[in-house]
Amino acid sequence: MFKQKISSFINTRLGFFTLLAVLLWLKNILAFAVDLKVGLDNALQYFIVAINPIASTLLLLSVALYIRRKTPSYVMMLFIYTVMTILLYANVNYYREFTDFITINTMLGAGKVSSGLGESALRLFRWYDLFYFIDIIVLIAALAFKKIKMQVAPVRARMAFAMTAFSIMIFSGNLFLAESDRPQLLSRAFSNDYLVKYLGVNTFTAYDAVQTYKTNQVRAKASATDLDAVKSYVREHYAAPDDSLFGIAKGRNVIYIHLESTQQFVINYKLKDANGVEHEVTPFLNSLYNSNSTYSFDNFFHQVKAGKTSDAETLMENSLFGLDQGSLFTQLGAKNTFQSAPNILEQTQGYTSAVFHGNVGNFWNRNETYKSFGYDYFFDSSYYDVTDENSFQYGLMDKQFLSQSVQYLEKLQQPFYSKFILVSNHFPYSELSGDESGFPLATTNDETINNYFATENYMDNAIKEFFDYLKASGLYDNSIIVLYGDHYGISNSRNEELASLLGKTADTWTDYDNAQMQRVPYMIHIPGTTSGGVNHTYGGEVDALPTLLHLLGVDTSKYIQLGQDLLSKDRDQVVAFRDGSFVTPNYTYYGGTLYENATGTAVTEQSDELKAQVKAWKKQVEEQLSTSDTINNGDLLRFYTDSGLTTIDPSKYSYLNQVDRLNETQTSLGDKSTSLYSKNGNKSTVDLFKTQTYKQLNPETTSTTETTTSGQ
Numbered sequence: 092m093f094k095q096k097i098s099s100f101i102n103t104r105l106g107f108f109t110l111l112a113v114l115l116w117l118k119n120i121l122a123f124a125v126d127l128k129v130g131l132d133n134a135l136q137y138f139i140v141a142i143n144p145i146a147s148t149l150l151l152l153s154v155a156l157y158i159r160r161k162t163p164s165y166v167m168m169l170f171i172y173t174v175m176t177i178l179l180y181a182n183v184n185y186y187r188e189f190t191d192f193i194t195i196n197t198m199l200g201a202g203k204v205s206s207g208l209g210e211s212a213l214r215l216f217r218w219y220d221l222f223y224f225i226d227i228i229v230l231i232a233a234l235a236f237k238k239i240k241m242q243v244a245p246v247r248a249r250m251a252f253a254m255t256a257f258s259i260m261i262f263s264g265n266l267f268l269a270e271s272d273r274p275q276l277l278s279r280a281f282s283n284d285y286l287v288k289y290l291g292v293n294t295f296t297a298y299d300a301v302q303t304y305k306t307n308q309v310r311a312k313a314s315a316t317d318l319d320a321v322k323s324y325v326r327e328h329y330a331a332p333d334d335s336l337f338g339i340a341k342g343r344n345v346i347y348i349h350l351e352s353t354q355q356f357v358i359n360y361k362l363k364d365a366n367g368v369e370h371e372v373t374p375f376l377n378s379l380y381n382s383n384s385t386y387s388f389d390n391f392f393h394q395v396k397a398g399k400t401s402d403a404e405t406l407m408e409n410s411l412f413g414l415d416q417g418s419l420f421t422q423l424g425a426k427n428t429f430q431s432a433p434n435i436l437e438q439t440q441g442y443t444s445a446v447f448h449g450n451v452g453n454f455w456n457r458n459e460t461y462k463s464f465g466y467d468y469f470f471d472s473s474y475y476d477v478t479d480e481n482s483f484q485y486g487l488m489d490k491q492f493l494s495q496s497v498q499y500l501e502k503l504q505q506p507f508y509s510k511f512i513l514v515s516n517h518f519p520y521s522e523l524s525g526d527e528s529g530f531p532l533a534t535t536n537d538e539t540i541n542n543y544f545a546t547e548n549y550m551d552n553a554i555k556e557f558f559d560y561l562k563a564s565g566l567y568d569n570s571i572i573v574l575y576g577d578h579y580g581i582s583n584s585r586n587e588e589l590a591s592l593l594g595k596t597a598d599t600w601t602d603y604d605n606a607q608m609q610r611v612p613y614m615i616h617i618p619g620t621t622s623g624g625v626n627h628t629y630g631g632e633v634d635a636l637p638t639l640l641h642l643l644g645v646d647t648s649k650y651i652q653l654g655q656d657l658l659s660k661d662r663d664q665v666v667a668f669r670d671g672s673f674v675t676p677n678y679t680y681y682g683g684t685l686y687e688n689a690t691g692t693a694v695t696e697q698s699d700e701l702k703a704q705v706k707a708w709k710k711q712v713e714e715q716l717s718t719s720d721t722i723n724n725g726d727l728l729r730f731y732t733d734s735g736l737t738t739i740d741p742s743k744y745s746y747l748n749q750v751d752r753l754n755e756t757q758t759s760l761g762d763k764s765t766s767l768y769s770k771n772g773n774k775s776t777v778d779l780f781k782t783q784t785y786k787q788l789n790p791e792t793t794s795t796t797e798t799t800t801s802g803q
Contacts, residue, residue: 101239102239102240102242103242104156104164104165104241104242104244104245104246105156105246105250107165107168107239107241107242108152108153108155108156108168108254111152111168111169111172111230112145112148112149112152114172114226115144115148115172115175115176115179116144116145116148118176118179118222118223119143119144119179119291119292120141121219121222121223122179122180122182122183122292123140125217125219126183126186126187127182127183127186127287129284129285129287129288130284130288130484131288132484133272135268135271135272136272136288136289138268139265139268139269139272139288139289140288142261142264142265143265143269143288143289143290143291143294144291144292144293145258145261145265146258146259146261146262146265146291146294147258147262147291147293147294147297148175148258148293149254149255149257149258149261150255150258150259150262151171151175151293152168152171152172153251153254153255153258154167154171155167155168155171156246156250156251156254157248157251158245159245160245161241161242161243161245162241164245164246165234165241169227169230169231169234172227173227175293176223176224176227178193178292178293178296179223179292180220180223180224181193182287182292183220183223184215187215191283191452191453191458192283192284192287192292192295192453193296194283194299194303194425195296195299195300195303262294265289265290266290269289269290272289273285273289275397276289276290277298278397278416278417283295283421283453283456284451284453284454286298302417302422306422306423306426306724309724309725310426310724310725310726312725313724313725313726313727313730314730315730317721317725317727317730318727318730318731320718320721321651321718321721321722321727322651322733324653324714324715324718325651325652325653328653328655328663328715329647329648329655330637330655330656330659330661330662330663331648331656331659331661332641332656332658332659333641333656333658333659333660335622336622336641336642336658337641337642337644338641338642338643338644339617339620339642340571340617340642340643340644341643341644342440342506342643342644343506343569343570343571343617343643344505344506344507344508344509344566344569344570344571345432345436345442345506345507345508345509345570345571345573345639345643346509346511346561346566346570346571346572346573347407347508347509347510347511347573347574347575348511348513348554348557348572348573348574348575349400349403349404349510349511349512349513349575349577350376350513350516350550350574350575350576350577350611350612351400351512351513351514351515351516351517351550351577351580352516352517352518352576352577352578352579352580353516353547353550353576353577353580353611353612354576354579354580354581354608354610354611354612355389355391355576355610355611355612356593356608356610357372357373357544357547358373358376358377358380358389358612359377359380359381360372360373360544362531362533362544362592363531364531365531370530370531370548372544372547372548372551373547373548373550373551374551375551375552375554375555375558376551376554376574376612376614379574379614379616380612380614380625381625382616382623383620383621383622383623383624384616384617384618384619384620384621384623385614385615385616385617385623385624386614386615386617386623386624386626386658387612387613387614387615387623387624387625387626388613388614388625388626388627388628388630388657389610389625389626389627390610390627390628390629390630390674390676391575391610391611391612391613391630391631391632391657392609392610392611392629392630392631392632392666392668392674393576393577393578393579393609393611393631393632394406394412394631394632394633394666394667394668394669395413395577395578395632395669396413396414396415396669396670397413397414397416397417397418398413398414398417398418398419398420398421398455399418399577399578400455400512400577400578401413401418401419401420401421401424401455401456401457401460402418402419402578402669403575403577403578403632404420404577405419405420406631406632406633406635406654407432407575407632407635407636408431408432408433408464408636409429409430409431409432409464409636409652410633410634410635410636410637410650410652410653410654411633411652411653411719411722411723412633412653412667412669412715412716412719412720412723413669414720414723414724415669415716415720418455418456419723420455420456420457420460421455421456423723423724423726424456424457424459424460424463425456425459425460425462425463425741426463426726427463427723427726427728427729428463428726428728428729428738428739429463429464429465429728429739430650430651430728430731430734430736431464431465432464432508432636432639432640433464433465433466433467433508434464434465434736434739435640435645435650435736436506436508436643436645437465437467437508438736438737439645440506440643440645441506442506442507442508443467443468443503443504443505443506443507443508444465444466444467444468444507444508444509445466445467445468445469445470445499445500445503445507445508445509445510446461446466446468446469446470446509446510446512447470447492447496447499447500447509447510447511447512448469448470448471448472448486448511448512448514449471449472449475449477449482449486449487449488449491449492449495449512449514450471450472450485450486450487450512450514451471451472451473451486452469452471452472452473452746457469457471458471458746459741461744461746462739462741462742462744462746463739463741464739465739465744466744467744468499468503468746468749468752468753469746469749470496470499470746470749471746472486472487474499474749474750475487475491475492475495475496476491476495483515483521485514485517486514487514488514488515488549488553489513489514489515489516489549489550489553489554490549490552490553490556490782492511492513492514492553493511493513493553493554493556493557493560493780494556494780494782496511497560497564497776497777497779497780498775498777499749499750499753500566500767501564501766501767501768501771501775501776501777502750502753502754502757502766502767502768503753503766503767504756504757504760504764504765504766505569505765505766505767506765511557513550513553513554515546515549515550515553516543516546516547516549516550516580517546518539518580519538519539519542520539520542520543520545520546520580521542521546522542522545523542523545523546523549523785525784526784526785526786526787527549527784527785527786528545528785528786529785529786529789530544530545530548530549530785531544531545532544532545533592535588535589535591535592536588537585537588537589539581539585540581540585540588540589540592543580543581547580548785549785552783552785552788554574556780556781556782556783557780558572559780559781560776560779560780560781563776563779564767564771564776564779565767565770565771566767567618568618568619570618571615571616571617571639571642571643572615572616572617572618573613573614573615573616573635573639574612574613574614574616575611575612575613575614575632575635576611576612576613577611578611579608579609579611581608583605583608586600586604586605586608587600590604601686601691601693602681602682602684602686603679603681603684603686603691603692603693604691605681605682606672606674606679606681606682606686607674607679609668609674611632613630613635613657615638615639615642617642626657626658628657628662628664629664629665629666629674629675629676630654630655630657630662630664630666631654631666631667632654633653633654633667633715634654634655634656634657634662635654635657636652636654637652637654637655637656638654638656638657638658641656641658641659642658649733649734649735650734651722651727651728651731651734653715653718653719663711664676665708665711665712667711667712667715667716668681669716671709671712671713671716673708673709673712674688675688675708676688677689678694678705678708680705680708680709685697685705753766757769
């Protein structure tokens, strides 16, 4: 009886519609269960993945319900069903090879897709892939031989509309759950993995299509004449280098160390445990910060917005801001022309370049953006031994990450430009376990703040071990090492809870304090130099690139860079935030209020002179931000030829089989190879990296100690 009811139902249009929806839902479940490893961390995420195919499937299939004629309606349902199946399977196959999803730009670049998948189709095929398509053949046969009968009577328009409305309702619920688990999912759009995990393959493709259309519209209207105003701005704001410092690090290797979520307040900070004993949070970074071999900056501010870490990379390596909405990496990284640090140094100084990161390559779309930046190599988590024990949701723990990175670092041809992206000090700052536990925890009412200091200390120990390796291997003396915090670690919403640890109170905490908390460390360590020290000039991440290039002896006057050399005597000390706020040595404008830095109080009455000055500052900030947006949104650097740089062709870069490439380059160069490995008599330096756990370094520590107060 039940089988007869099912059979009768399937022989109706709504029944056939339901059958296709269920089959496509099962295919999506198969894809996520077996191939699409998007990182499901809790029950809610499993539930979201289970429901996210439903809305788009019902919406698209319901189009056929509006067709009154029998055959066209069924053909349309099968056509839509087949297209959605092909899209799903194409993404599964693409993900197997590239650990990423197919974007509209990837589809438009058909050659790139075929070169990535066509040649390895047999290797990528799995036996269970038959389940994606065998049902289509069965359904066509069943309809042809009338095992499934086509209903002549059309579906009522009211029912078709109800199905469309129902799909929209499901999508709204899906989006609400997604935003509750991952706030600002669409505005930040920092990972294709996250978009697919929360919204499904179909919705991700539609979202990417909209973003691509918007970008292409702005880009299509741009022309070379738009560069005139940009070039004029750059000329007027160029800050010449200090002659005594220009080129003092010329020819040295560049090693960037990305200090995830590290804020300036942790430098020289000491946390008191329950017994009143003070513990330096970052003792090694403190030693660097206070060294005469380091140019340190205590008024250096991050300038990121929704793009967070990726915005910091955009600023540091391009001297351009991120976007006002979303991440430049994800929206424009694979489309735009850039004149980034690795590209400039490769074309003018012969540098090799590489990024090291213990997370998946498609996070923040790095695997595509780095090609546009001109990075020769990108070692992501696929090049590391990542286990549940040595990693967490954002990648490999710092000590393991750095120790495993040296096997690739030693093979790079010198001079090289390298960047190491640390992740252990990442929100939510999970409590360290096992032998890495023991550093005191704070005792605020916010667990995030309490653990923050311990993960900072872990990161600090990891960096010290890396420096010890650099010294032991011989790389240290011939390198310039730049360390920077990418953005805040403790958000404004938590700052009042943090206040007591900084000698302040929640009751008196204001937006002025929030603004000052946007300081992040910036240190340029040059071994052998003694003219360093703590510099009090005001600056931000947009100023990092011209500062570095001048130290390396590169003239930046011909490049489109919106920042100024922090060591220049001509620099202007107005630091723009992405939202239009700003800080200067004497005043801070934040949240729509002007504050006096000397007292930290709001300026309630402004003189005419001060009003005019504030107006000029606002205009200056707006001009810098709008110039950056004009460059990025119009992709204006594609028209810029005054730099003398050859335009990068991202298609010529590949981050597959990189170890083979390193070895082949070394072999082909022979005695001319400049890699550390070659200079060391073709012997590895990996064993020179020594690591110890917190408890090995502090054997007297037997358990995590809580703290009650702190001081500096």
